[in-house]
Amino acid sequence: MLIKEPTIVRINESVRISAKIVLSELYNRRKYPQELWYEFPAEYECYITRHSNAFVTALLFLAMRHNDKVEVEGVLSVKFFNGVNKAKDIFIKWWPHWFGETEIIPQKLTTERIKNHPQEVGCCFSGGVDSFYSLYRHFGEREPDSRARVSHGLFALIGPPFSWKKPELYDRYFKKNKIELEKFGINLTSAKSNVFDFLREWDWLYGHGPATISTVLLLENFFSRFLIPSTYRKGHSFRIGTNIETDYLFSTENIEFAHDGFEASRAEKTFAISEWEATYPLLNVCLGRTDDMQNCGKCVKCMRTMIFLELKNKLNKYLMFPKTLNFSDISKWDLPTEYLRSLTEGLIEVTVQHKRDDIAECLRVALKRSRSKPIKILRYFQKMSIVIKKLVDQYRY
Ligand SMILES: [Zn+2]
Known part of the structure; x- marks a missing residue:
């Protein structure tokens, strides 16, 4: 892999920094763009670095995936170069099924500190x-x-x-x-x-x-x-x-x-931000991402957040969520994975601590329902129908 020197151009109200990427036949299995680009508002033009650290970071996974070396026609920071080589070893240790060795070969290394940095x-x-x-x-x-x-x-x-x-x-x-x-x-x-x-x-x-x-x-x-x-x-x-x-x-x-923020649990984080008005018109956690960017109020992330906000009597302040918790939705919550079921057990604990046995009881119903035999059988058939549909589509096209 060869990363060419970055270039910067103005495009209307934006500034684009990009680098041409030359990939060998090792990468032929998929089609990749020949250029990696980033755009920022034009007022940031004077702050954009000409160094290539960003491009190495973005392409590291891909190079490691192909056991390929990364040649850089540009400048890398010495601190970054030492760090990225350590990060690479950690990624290989964590995900050996994805990644192999790679060597990063920069044209130039620098320890330059920017003068008058805005900090x-x-x-x-x-x-x-x-x-x-x-x-x-x-x-x-x-x-x-x-x-x-x-x-x-x-x-x-x-x-x-x-x-x-x-x-x-x-x-x-x-x-x-x-x-x-x-x-x-x-x-x-x-x-x-x-x-x-x-x-x-x-x-x-x-x-x-x-x-x-x-x-x-x-x-x-x-x-x-x-x-x-x-x-x-x-x-x-x-x-x-x-x-x-x-x-x-x-x-x-x-x-x-x-x-x-790794010191706090999801509940602790939600409790803390519920004290801050800045979050009331904006908090958005939904997996659904509806067209008006409202929270759907039904997915796992919405439900969990709504329960935490309700425990602090703050749910009605949030403009992007339904104003009230629907207890029937909680009882019918589908929990197909062990991860979701253990997450629900944690939720029950927190609701009990806040003396909201009404919510805890609905969560217990959902948990029991998700572990019941008829639901497991239903899930199996739903899974099979998806597999069959995929096979039929493949055969058709
Ligand atoms: Zn949602």
Whole structure:
């Protein structure tokens, strides 16, 4: 794999930085774009780095997948180079079924520090519980270290669930979040990229790591510190694309990455942000992503969040959720996996602690129902019908 030197162009109100990617016949099994690009609002043009750290980060999984070396016609940070080599070894250890050895060969290494760096602090922002929790903890007086206070959220349209395939919908959603957060003094900025086209082989749970970090690395001349909100609590064995063990290894001499919020459970995070009015018009956790970007109120993420908000008597303040919990929906909640069933057991514990036995009882009904024989048989037939439909479609086309 060869990563050419990045180039920058203005496109209307945006600035695009891109690099040509030359792939050998090793990669012929799939069709990849010949260029990896990122776009930011034009006012960030003077802050975009010409270094190639972002492109190496984005393409690392792909090169490791093919046991290929990465030649870089550009400059890498020494700190990044040392870190990414450590991250690579960790990924190989975690996911040996995906990844083999790779060698990163830069044309030039540098330890250069940017003069007059603006020292801004950023945080990934999607409108969900994790990103709101990191904003809440590190915004304003709540963050005792003034140099670590978040000034900017970054809303990145770089792959699912924020796909660039519905640009009008997400532009509208972004603008709404930007306007509301500005009232609290938080700047929200956006980024777009085709990085997902190089990460399609992996579930987004894994691909979002290199996609997000590579996007932020291009703004290393603007952010001195950047928070990646954690999805899981410390000690959770689930290893995904962003995590406490590797995020910081992508830091350079100019930007430091921190995996944030791993000390708190989902319940603790939701309880904390329910004290902050900034979340009332915006909190969005839904898997459904309806066309008006409301929370559906029925999926696992919606239900769990609504229960936590109800325990604090705050659900009626949230404009993107149904105003009340539907107890019948909770009792009928389908829990097909062991993960969902253990999550429900945890929910029962929290509801009992808050003396809401009415909710706990509905959850117990759902749990019992999900483990019953008729439901297991029904699930089996549903699964089979999907497999048969797929086979019929293949045969037809
Ligand atoms: Zn939902």
